[in-house]
Amino acid sequence: MYKSLLRKILFRYDPENVHHFTFNALQKLNKIPGISAILKKKYLVEDPRLEREVFGLKFKNPVGLAAGFDKDAKLYKELSNLGFGFIEVGTVTPKPQPGNEKKRLFRLKEDEAIINRMGFNNGGVEEMVNRLKKNKNVLIGGNIGKNKITPNENAAEDYKICFEALYDYVDYFVVNVSSPNTPNLRELQDKEPLKFLLNRLQELNKARPKQKPVLLKIAPDLTDAQLLDIIEIVEETKIAGIIATNTTISREGLLSENKTEIGGLSGKPLRKRSTEVIRFLVEKSNHAFPVIGVGGIFSPEDAMEKLEAGASLIQLYTGFIYEGPGLVKRINKRILEKINERSKE
Helix, strand or coil, X not given: CHHHHHHHHHCCCCHHHHXXXXXXXXXXXXXXXXXXXXXXXXXXXXXXXXCEEECCEEECCCEEECCCCCCCCCCHHHHHCCCCCEEEEEEECCCCECCCCCCCEEEEHHHCEEEECCCCCECCHHHHHHHHCCCCCCCEEEEECXXXXXXXXXXXXXXHHHHHHHCCCCCEEEEECCCCCCCCHHHHXXXXXXXXXXXXXXXXXXXXXXXXXXXXXXXXXXXXHHHHHHHHHHHHHCCCEEEECCCECCCCCCCCHHHHCCCEEEEHHHHHHHHHHHHHHHHHCCCCCCEEEECCCCCHHHHHHHHHCCCCEEEECHHHHHHCCHHHHHHHHHHHHHHHHHHHC
């Protein structure tokens, strides 16, 4: 029903307006008595064989929602009713900011992709904290960034503010230095600035009675040499793992007319490269740390490709928009089928 009817209607309108409409609709729908239970019954696959323990946390299933969809933690409970094992909120910054000028979100229908140049639009970390205080049982990742006006030499302070504010309300942290939509942000992926930032956060982490997993989200556009640096940095800073990958600035092989729009590209064109990055990190590090795989997952087969490349967990974003919530269920069912197949071997 989603692809045959709803998507056709929604895709006629501006994608950012559709995003807000969908949020409002899901919020109102879930307020109707009994609807949450109906959605869970339709989309949630519950089976102990789907559970994963990764960096000390227990996930009900390995399929999560990537950051960028629920930027302000407005809909994490409702989204969890659609079968996700975990929800990553953000990217959030210390102070509220409007993001880049509109229009800033573009569908590339022929490529089954999206280009965004949102620019970390969000209501600020304190607003997010107030919403997360109401969380009861949704496993939450907090994706943190810096404000646009903060110079890179002061970036660590912005990440510190977000870390300390969110510490009691998220299960793990993700350091986002790989978005192409905040000027000069990707310079923080360079070896020395990145080590400084991660070490600073780890110092704050170690000062707490219980440490929270800190992950790094990286761009798919890094070279092999830079990926080897990332492996070294993970080892030196003792962070919990990597999310591979963020959006790409590459436009290779695209067919859509609006392919030249500035911003980060997500969706099917990213599938192959994100899997390559996952496999490289896992093999070159000798499975030294967990990797969460994200990028171009549109089918159960795409999900299995990421998992077989070595990803411990996966996340959806653009595939969720194009394929609808049924994709989460189909992936979890395929994972169970694979488990059954292996048990018979």
